[in-house]
Amino acid sequence: MKTQPYKQDTGKLAYKVGVTLDRFIKSKQQDFPFATGELSQILRDIALASKIVSREISRAGLSDVTGSFGQTNIQGEEQQKLDVVANVRFTRALTKGGEVCAVVSEEEDLVIDLQNSKGKYVVAIDPLDGSSNIDVNVSIGTIFSIYRRKTPTGSPIQEQDVLQKGSEQVAAGYVLYGSSTMLVYSTGNGANGFTYERSLGEFFLSHPQMQMPADGGIYTINEGLTPYINPNILSYLEGCKRKGASARYIGSLVADFHRNLLKGGIYLYPATSQAPNGKIRLMYEANALAFIAEQVGGAASDGTKRILDIVPENLHQRTPIYIGSKNMVSGLEKALSV
Ligand code: AHG
Ligand code: MN
Ligand code: MN
Helix, strand or coil: CCCCCCCCCCCCCCCCCCCEHHHHHHHHHHHCCCCCCHHHHHHHHHHHHHHHHHHHHHCECCECCCCEEEEECCCCCEEEHHHHHHHHHHHHHHHHHCCEEEEEECCCCCCEECCCCCCCEEEEEEEEECHHHHHHCCCEEEEEEEEECCCCCCCCCCHHHHCCCHHHCCEEEEEEECCCEEEEEECCCCEEEEEEECCCCEEEEEECCCCCCCCCCEEECCHHHHHHCCHHHHHHHHHHHHCCCEECCCCCHHHHHHHHHHHCCEEEECCCCCCCCCCCEHHHHHHHHHHHHHHCCCEEECCCCEHHHCCCCCCCCECCEEEECHHHHHHHHHHHHC
16 A cells, blocks of 8 residues: 655644643653553543642632631631532542542541552642632642552551652642643652643643752742741841842742742741641642652752651641752751751
8 A cells, every 4th residue: 555654744734732741641651660551540630630620710709619618627727618629529530540549638637548459559639729819819739649559459558558758759749720720740750840721621741851940039938927936047038138039928839839949949838836847738738849849959858857758657747848949948957957
């Protein structure tokens, strides 16, 4: 049979749409620590749920999804309706995907056993980060960590499957519902960012091999906390100001982290006299972002050690966190050691 090559040079007639998340995941599958396709499926499940959540969020204000759900979570925080919606969407997608055996969520007191006897993975998730910003139309996010279970598949879930150090993550990432919706993830070979094209219903690679500047001109802290924090941190911040740094604080960790990743900066949520472990939760906020930070050349510390080296003792434990540009984080650690 006579054949002809496909003529690719039709750029002017039909511009290229770029690399979809699905194709990217597939092309990178061999780089995964366990290249069986299961981790790829989990990333696809998370992407699917994030598209649904993005749709729900974009209707906030029109449909009845804003405001309080009327219950508090284990942290004693009031759950917003969208916290609950996002929790359902992600948990359901991970259940149906079949690769995950257990989920740790900010919105659930205990570990959720998904009863997937074949599932080899554990996911820790903050389904909706920055809940206080939902009702005021400000960027919010989702944060996720993926671990491989330690005990044999099919056996009951044990503490050792769940309470793993951040350095054991096989993949992690976040979704930012901002001026556009973006998904950033890493499987330990750098981090890549994808922007959601709503009309096509697809994420496209928009930020390949992301890199965080080693230094930056932004400091990000809730300055209302200053009477309650270690004065050495205040001296550090004074130093930033003298160098001309700007203050930026959104109050959604994902959004604050993402901006600092792109522009260079440091995010601080220190211990305070009222909250000696700070506010940010280790398992479903700090670890995933610390993993991404290190993958893009940044750093994440609790003040004295790597966030990723902390051995968790319980699901909802908190940690002080200093995360962002490498030199800024080491400068902060130095200031704390004085
Ligand atoms: P969540 O909405 O998941 O409970 O997380 C809120 C977190 C984090 O996103 C943000 O950086 C921080 O809380 C803001 O805390 P303050 O209001 O104390 O500044
Ligand atoms: Mn959060
Ligand atoms: Mn949350």
